[in-house]
Amino acid sequence: MSRTTAASAPASPPTRTPGRLLGSATFIMVGNLASRVLGLVREQVIAGFYGVGLEASAFSAAARVPSMLYDLLIGGMLSAAVVPVLSAYAADPERRAELWRVVSVFLTMVTLVTGLASVAVFALAAPLAGALAQGFGADGTALVATYLRVIAPSIMLFGVTGAVIGVLYAREQFGPPSVAIAVYNLGLITSVLVFHDRLGGLALPLGITLGSLLQLCVLWPGLRGGHVRPRLEAGHPALRRILTLYAPIGAGLAVSQLQVIADTRFSSAAGEAALASMRYATTLRELPHGLISVAISLAILPALAAAHARREAQTYDRTLARGLRLVLALIVPATVGLAVLADPVVGLVFQRRLFGDEARQLVTAALYAYLIGLPFIGIDWPLNYAFYARQNTRVPALIGVVSVGVYLVFAVALGPALNLARLPQRWVFLGLVLADSLKHVAHAGVMLVLARRLIGREALAGVGRTALATAAAAAVMGAAVLGLDRWLAGAVGHGTLAWGLRAAAGAAVGAAVYLPLAARLDVGEIGWLAGVVRARVARR
Known part of the structure; x- marks a missing residue:
């Protein structure tokens, strides 16, 4: 990209200012917050009714299939190809009239491809279950196959939903997508609560299909007025461009699915509690990830794509650097706080009914291992999106393939190492969690090196200063919260009320220590956030 602004660039929406960036990110965060809170409730319900037993782990294995297919067929395509291409149409007055024809072609192709995938999963459920979860034994594998047949229709529903989300994000309509995941979670929660007694474990895959239908x-309605209709034009230039951009990402994702398959097979052999424990711990890790890095990355992607299309290098640099600094200012203290408060948080969120003390210990240990990679996942998202906005999908795809290799090496090595350490068999799955975190460390490290060539030296230096300042402030915060939590643990003991008190007190003290200290260390993003909050409160 040229580092000069093209005077003849087509008219386009206004450049994303700090206030607009924070406003969009905040809007997405609010929707994500509702979704993530309901996601926690969803996992609470699952943990309470099914614990870490075979039904919960079989469901976790089966649920990975629609997730894998969505990532492979749709998910990776959205940010890497669909949003940049459609954003270019929306930003160019000469091509804006063609936008809805492109949308119709894209939605038609997605419906056909994901519909075929749904049929294939239904027909091949038994061999798929054997490939994924052989470690469960014959009964467990048969249970996974049954769940896959119930889940199969959701593959098409998720695919069309993802395509619609891509269209809405390209038009900077953040409202409906922010609500959709919350609706999906409500569908799954409702299914378990209503059908658990009559259907047992089948209520779980039924909930996925019901939730996917509700969110679509x-x-x-967000497409209303857009003249969307079935249109089969495989040769449309925009569709060819989307597929060209996605090809390297798709190849990389195909390789990355080896990690999911290996992870599922290894976990199924590590005991029936492993997959369920990893699922619950992942839910807690994904809460700050979704609220912070995903929201901010989605907010900056259209602005980055538009800046690249207009050849506005300085705007591109400032937007990316601002997004990275904002992620760091929030994800680092969130990681430290969640690590210090892991035990009371896991107990508060999950421990009830069939989820007991041993399950809490397993999930807490998995959460510790997952949190090692959380800050690196946080900065990785905006860096990946920075390449996607430039319509460069080859570099992230190649790095993704390498990172899968890192995972496989550590997954194979750490399992025997933990066995040599004479850990009980139920703890050996932690090697897989550590391997996943080390994969994210490696991926983010390479992306940071490449970022030095992507944006200006001054902008990147500002990111480094923010990283050091937030790390220092978060370390002080962590020490304060740890001391408080240890005192409270001895004073109030265990139980839902005790865990709630420890988590609430730790969060309050953490915020009271981190926010002023980060501001004193010149983390400007804290001031931005305070300004947004004050402005929104003033409007009310």
């Missing part, structure tokens, strides 16, 4: 119903 919520999103579709």
Whole structure:
């Protein structure tokens, strides 16, 4: 990209200012917050009714299939290809009239491809279950196959939903997508609560299909007035461009699915509690990830794509650097706080009914291992999106393939190492969690090195200063919260009320220590956030 602004660039939406960036990110965060809170409730319900037993782990294995197919067919395509290409149409007055024809072609192709995938999963459920979860034994594998047949229709529903989300994000309509995941979670929660007694474990895969249908119903009205209709044009230039951009990402994702398959097979052989424990711990890790790095990355992607299309290098640099600094200012203290408060948080969120003390210990240990990679996942998202905005999908795809190799090496090595350490068999799955975190460390490290060539030296230096300042402030915060939590643990003991008190007190003290200290260390993003909050409160 040229580092000069093209005077003849086409008219386009206004450049994303700090206030607009924070406003969009905040809007997405609010929707994500509702979704993530309901996601926690969803996992609470699952943990309470199914614990870490075979039904919960079989469901975790089966649920990975629609997730893998979504990532492979749709998810990786959205940020890497769909949003940049459609954003270019929306930003160019000469091509804006063609936008809805492109949308119709894209939605038609997605429906056909994901529909075929749904049929294939239903027909091949038994061999798929054997490939994924052989470690469960014959009964467990049969249970996974049954769950896959119930889940199969959701593959098409998720695919069309993802395509609609891509269209809405390209048009900077953040409202409906922010609500959609919350609706999906409500569908799964409702299914378990209503059908658990009659259907047992089948209520779980039924909930996925029900939730995927509900979220599509919520999103579709966002296309109203856009003249969307079935249109089969495989040769349309925009579709060819999307597929060209996605090809390297798709190849990389195909390789990355080896990690999911290996992770599932290894976990199924590590005991019936392993997959469920990893699922619950992942839910807690994904809460700050979704609220912070995903929201901010989605908010900056259209602005980055538009700046690249207009050849506005300085705007591109400032937007990316601002997004990275904002992620760091929030994800680092969130990681430290969640690590210090892991035990009371896991107890508060999950421990009830069939989820007991041993399950809490397993999930807490998995959470510790997952949190090692959280800050690196946080900065990785905006860096990946920075390449996607430039319509460069080859570099992230190649790095993704290498990172899968890192995972496989550590996954194979750490399992025997933990066995040599004479850990009980139920703890050996932690090697897989550590391998996943080390994969993210490696991926983010390479992306940071490449970022030095992507944006200006001054902008990147500002990111480094923010990283050091937030790390220092978070370390002081962590020490203060740890001391308080240890005192409270001895004073109030265990139980839902005790865990709630420890978590609430730790969060309050953490915020009271971190925010002023980070501001004193000149982390400007704290001031931005305070300004947004004050402005929104003033409007009310």
